[in-house]
Amino acid sequence: MSDQNAPIPEDALQDSAARAPEGAAPAAQSPEARAAAETAGTPVDITDGGPEMVQFLTPEGERVETELNAPYAHYLQGVDDEFLKALYRDMVLVRRVDAEGFALQRQGELGLWPSLLGQEAAQVGLGRALKPQDYVFPGYREHGLAWTKGVPPENLLGMFRGINHGGWDSKENNFHLYTIVIGNQMLHATGYARGVQLDGAWATGDDTVDTAVVACTGDGGTSQGDYNEAMVFAAVAKSPCVFFVQNNQWAISEPTHRNFIIEPYKRAAGFGFPGVRVDGNDVLASMAVGAWALDHARSGKGPVLVEAFTYRMGAHTTSDDPTKYRDDAHVQAWKAKDPIDRLKKHMVARGVGDDEYFAAVDAEADELAARVRKACQTMPDPELATMFDHTYSGEHAPLTDEGRAFVEYHAGFEGN
Ligand SMILES: Cc1ncc(C[n+]2csc(CCOP(=O)(O)OP(=O)(O)O)c2C)c(N)n1
Ligand SMILES: [Mg+2]
Numbered sequence: 001m002s003d004q005n006a007p008i009p010e011d012a013l014q015d016s017a018a019r020a021p022e023g024a025a026p027a028a029q030s031p032e033a034r035a036a037a038e039t040a041g042t043p044v045d046i047t048d049g050g051p052e053m054v055q056f057l058t059p060e061g062e063r064v065e066t067e068l069n070a071p072y073a074h075y076l077q078g079v080d081d082e083f084l085k086a087l088y089r090d091m092v093l094v095r096r097v098d099a100e101g102f103a104l105q106r107q108g109e110l111g112l113w114p115s116l117l118g119q120e121a122a123q124v125g126l127g128r129a130l131k132p133q134d135y136v137f138p139g140y141r142e143h144g145l146a147w148t149k150g151v152p153p154e155n156l157l158g159m160f161r162g163i164n165h166g167g168w169d170s171k172e173n174n175f176h177l178y179t180i181v182i183g184n185q186m187l188h189a190t191g192y193a194r195g196v197q198l199d200g201a202w203a204t205g206d207d208t209v210d211t212a213v214v215a216c217t218g219d220g221g222t223s224q225g226d227y228n229e230a231m232v233f234a235a236v237a238k239s240p241c242v243f244f245v246q247n248n249q250w251a252i253s254e255p256t257h258r259n260f261i262i263e264p265y266k267r268a269a270g271f272g273f274p275g276v277r278v279d280g281n282d283v284l285a286s287m288a289v290g291a292w293a294l295d296h297a298r299s300g301k302g303p304v305l306v307e308a309f310t311y312r313m314g315a316h317t318t319s320d321d322p323t324k325y326r327d328d329a330h331v332q333a334w335k336a337k338d339p340i341d342r343l344k345k346h347m348v349a350r351g352v353g354d355d356e357y358f359a360a361v362d363a364e365a366d367e368l369a370a371r372v373r374k375a376c377q378t379m380p381d382p383e384l385a386t387m388f389d390h391t392y393s394g395e396h397a398p399l400t401d402e403g404r405a406f407v408e409y410h411a412g413f414e415g416n
Contacts, residue, residue, distance in 0.1 A: 031257035038257070046249050047333045049309040054289050055279040059337045061345025072288035079284065081352040087128065087283050088347060089361050091120040091340045094144045096365035097153040100372050101160070105318040109376050110160040114141045118281070118313035121339030122246050124148060125286025126214070129294055131207065136214045137176045137189035145216065149175040153368070154375035163382050182217070183224030186243070189215030190230040193239035202240040203300025210298035216244045220251020223259045231271040240297040243305040246280060248312035253325040268305035280310030281339040384410055
């Protein structure tokens, strides 16, 4: 896809001395209040991101100017009608690929699929603020970020079909392989960012060289030791890391108040760097705050934490049944904040994109889904021996022996 890889235009990424706003009031619905409400059996509002959440588009699609979003507003200067259309197209295509992944699992073509439904704006927004040299370390739900980094969507399926350990060249796309072990990738990212520093590829002032490293995790991941170790290391080394926490309100069936009392964006201060909460269902806010954070990291000012406040609209994965543990009223309340509907409302109000445009995007999405489906169904089974490849960078005698024994063992079943 020719424009899958398009970065945000230069004029939308002017350097700035913008700083994270400081000293605002605590969030309306803090984890503490949420825990107390749960104990008391009173309704819990998990749709309110609080007064510190940066937003540019309201759920009704109205563009707002606030004191809080002002430091990030100039990052949206280059966002014209065509750019809005491109963001819309990104989100619709990514959602369609995700729906196809879900359907393929249900039809037995994939072993598992983790849906990003509801998180499209958080990922596409940050993704479109990335420069080609920036490097992303994803978890397992980052299909939108993968899209913006140019990973062909069909390549995301191989691991979930059980035919490879990854499926794309992380070096080619500057997009690391999916990591299932929660929090691990935070350390990988911090180590990579240290390498960027040792290579002198940050803080030079050359925007074709300076590199930021994005470390993705969820609200649950913030409880992991790896996450906290990564923050300490990156802070002390002033590494060019952007810690991107998608707070989708759930860690499988665990609500956020079982993972933290102080919200992730506030905890950044304890590690010694800025933290910002952004409306994760607002693609413009995610892009503007993301651009600021990436700029901050690339220019040598050290790490930043961006917490995208959003909601996991689907199940944790296709192996999960969220009706067992969550209130459908929340799902409905979050539906009203849908990231794609929100941008569409904004576009329609501005007269951007007509029926023909929106229909064309839907048709393109269907074509892409058909391509992904076909690629999935025709993926060749791997040679058994390749399972042992790339465990070590070179030859490793005991593993070579094990690999040979494994292949011989399987050959013993041939003809039976
Ligand atoms: C170290 C580790 N512990 C437990 C698990 C099982 N596990 C898989 S996903 C998950 C929840 C992660 O929640 P969160 O970080 O909020 O990410 P989300 O799935 O919501 O995107 C857990 C506990 C795991 N994969 N790795
Ligand atoms: Mg989560």
